[in-house]
Amino acid sequence: MMMQRLFVFILLVSAVFACHPVKKVQNIEKAISKKDTAQTVIVTETPKVDSAAIVKDIMEKVMKRSIDFKTFNAKIKVDYEGAEESEHVTAYLSMIKDSVIYVKIALPPYGVVANVLVTPDSVVLIKLKGGKSIQYRSIAYLQEVTQIPFDFTTLQNLIVGNPVFLDSNVVSYKSGNKQLLVLMVGDMFKHLVTLDNIDFRILHSKLDDVDLQRNRTCDITFSNYQPIDDFLFATFRQISVAEKSRLDIFLDFKEFSFNEPLKYTFSVPKKYKMK
Numbered sequence: 001m002m003m004q005r006l007f008v009f010i011l012l013v014s015a016v017f018a019c020h021p022v023k024k025v026q027n028i029e030k031a032i033s034k035k036d037t038a039q040t041v042i043v044t045e046t047p048k049v050d051s052a053a054i055v056k057d058i059m060e061k062v063m064k065r066s067i068d069f070k071t072f073n074a075k076i077k078v079d080y081e082g083a084e085e086s087e088h089v090t091a092y093l094s095m096i097k098d099s100v101i102y103v104k105i106a107l108p109p110y111g112v113v114a115n116v117l118v119t120p121d122s123v124v125l126i127k128l129k130g131g132k133s134i135q136y137r138s139i140a141y142l143q144e145v146t147q148i149p150f151d152f153t154t155l156q157n158l159i160v161g162n163p164v165f166l167d168s169n170v171v172s173y174k175s176g177n178k179q180l181l182v183l184m185v186g187d188m189f190k191h192l193v194t195l196d197n198i199d200f201r202i203l204h205s206k207l208d209d210v211d212l213q214r215n216r217t218c219d220i221t222f223s224n225y226q227p228i229d230d231f232l233f234a235t236f237r238q239i240s241v242a243e244k245s246r247l248d249i250f251l252d253f254k255e256f257s258f259n260e261p262l263k264y265t266f267s268v269p270k271k272y273k274m275k
Contacts, residue, residue, distance in 0.1 A: 066162045071096055073263045075255040081248045094262040102265050115266050120152040134272040201225055201232055216243045
């Protein structure tokens, strides 16, 4: 079902690439836009950071600010616009850390039309309207949908806003009066992160495929932060994903909570048609 596949994809690209404080800055080279479908950042002549101590300090501060949790609940308004269609849905999500993710997908005026269940080794897609059916997939389905190496741990970190796809290969960084930029290059992606220079909120995350033949890019903007305990949570995220075509996704977290009883659960039907 298209809506189920889309929401699994949205989960993977929507949450926070939560990079946090770093020290003052050396040089980040001029970034230029490559095409209109989603701005692709190309950084030229990016020298290695000379000081291993600076790199170590950056990574330690990033990981130190990871959100530790037991459960997470959220109600999310999801709008997306593609080349051929647009849609507006509501997602109801509950998660137990390292165990299970439940997602109910509601489509006006029909109500809940699909459920998605993710465990550390499987994905179950349940169609509730228009011909009831159930699909079982391995966790590798996440990689098939996105063509990116996701596992359960990466997915749950994305949802709650913990850092993912960070690399110790920090090639440049720059500090201004209000913003701090960090550029790192891994095996698959160049990751350019923009932070608030006062409280280190992530403002923007830019992932570009290092394989220029693919020209795969993901551009994420974070806003409307709210304090939860001793951390900040971005309640609005705008995402543009492009390779051959562009998809714009808008996530508005209407409700969210950590470490409370699960709000949205369901059992897997036994009599549904297998697909």
